[in-house]
Amino acid sequence: MAKTNPGRFFEDYTLGDVIDHAVPRTLSGGERALYHALYPARHALYSSDAFAQSCGLAASPIDDLAAFHTVFGKSVPDISLNAVANLGYAEGRWLAPVWPGDTLRSTSEVIGLKQNSNGKSGVVYVRTRGLNQRGETVMEFCRWVMVRKRDLDAPAPDTVLPSLKPALAAYDLAIPAGLDFTRYDFTLAGEPHRWGDYAVGEKIDHVDGVTVEEAEHMLATRLWQNTAKVHFDATNRDDGKRLIYGGHVISMARALSFNGLANAQMIVGLNAGAHATPCFAGDTIRAWSEVLDKAETPAPGVGALRLRLVATKGGEPFTLKGEDGKYLPHVLLDLDYWALMPV
Template sequence: MAKTNPGRFFEDYAIGQVIDHAVPRTVSGGERALYHALYPARHALYSSDEFARASGLPESPMDDLVAFHVVFGKSVPDVSLNAVANLGYAEGRWLLPVYAGDTLRSVSEVIGLKQNSNGKTGVVYVRTRGINQRGETVMEYVRWVMVRKNDVDAPAPETVVPDLAKVVAPGDLAIPAGLDFTGYDFTLAGEPYRWGDYEVGETIDHVDGVTIEEAEHMLATRLWQNTAKVHFDATFRPDGQRLIYGGHVICMARALSFNGLANAQMIVGLNGGAHANPCFSGDTVRAWTEVLDKAETSAPGVGALRLRLVATKGAVDFKLKDEAGKYMPDILLDLDYWALVPV
């Protein structure tokens, strides 16, 4: 009897199926140090306990993307081990900060299925929740993945494509209890720009670039315990290259965005996202942002910006798609998110 896990294939999923993912993980200062070693991450709220306390939190939480990728990584063996591509995200919300010592586990529910016309693959939609040691949901998001079929003769399931919100409504954003930016120290944060200094439609070139290294990508992917074969096994792709984990690109772009958005301290909503083109070792990642919207919040001194973060391996020219609506070939990431900033 085989004891190894070959992963799920498209025909193994069913609408309403709930998957409890294995291997809970307790996070610590080690995750923070590794994250800051892998990326040029400098947002003050995640770097300093004292800055976080001055902002009304008990201590510095884990970077929001640390929480996201730990939760995401748990789901990979059950959702995307046999994936062709991770296609998109929606309805993401960070509901509670994650602190050193918290233990995270993940649960996913299948909410959509659609077999592709080639009969060899299909798209699986899942809603994944990250849950801490107290049974509280710390974050949730929907993602959809193209997955191989193991048996191409398996009958196609009934097509169910979930109706997903294009934007998380500002009123549905969860503001951490106690967060207060009325005494915000702009000098320590690194930039003077506040909520009112940003205009809808404004674009920001984050200037810096980072060349992706194979070793750092491998370390990052192992850090999140992501087991997807395309990130590790160079024989898994016809071109013989290991695909850079999309989460590595997300973290790199977010860290680069500090230059121009140093005060976009907390990510609280994920409206959408696409890994537009593959990234490989040797590519140099640059980033730019478009301000899409602004919203007030109930927290003292805190506003929200809706931001489109774009990672590119080419020059920053603020061009996202061609005339046919297809992503330009140098675009790696198109991420739409809400961030909290001082007013």
């Protein structure tokens, strides 16, 4: 009797399946230190207990994307171990801060299925939730992933595409209890720009770039216990290259956005996301942002900014799609998110 698990293939998924993912993970200051070593992450709220306390929180939480990667990584062995690529995201919400010492686990529900026309793979849509040790949902998100078929003759399932919001409204956002930016220290945060200084339609070139190295992206992916084969074993791709985990690109671009958006302290909503082009070792990631919307929140001194974050590997800043509506070859990531900022 086989003891090993080859992972699920497209024909192994059924609409409505609820999958409880294995191996809960307790997070600590070690994850924070490694996160800041892997990315040029400098947002003050996630760097300093004292700064976070001045903003009404008990301490500095675990970086929002570090928590996201942990929850995401739990789901990989059951959802995307045999993936061709992770394709997109929607309806992501950070519902409560994750603190050092919290233990996270994940559960996913299959909410959509569509076999590709080539009959060799299909797209699986899931809604994943991350829960802490008290059973509280700290975040949730939808994603869709292209998964290989094991048996090419397996019948195609009925196509079901989930109805997902194109964007979260401001009232969908969960503001951490106690968050208060009325005593916000702009000097310590690194930039003077407030919520009111940003205009819808404004674009920001974040200037800096970071070249991704082979060892570091695999270290990052192991940190999140993401076991997808394409990130480690080059024989799983026809081009013989290890595909860099899309979350690595997200975190790198978010960290680069500090230059121009240092006060966009907390990510609280993920409206949409597309990994437009594969990223490989040797690519130099750069980033630019566009302000898509603004909203007030009930928290004192706190505003919400809806931002498009684009990661590229070259090309002119602020270029995204060609005349055919397709992403240009240098575009790696197109991410639409809500962040909290002092007014």
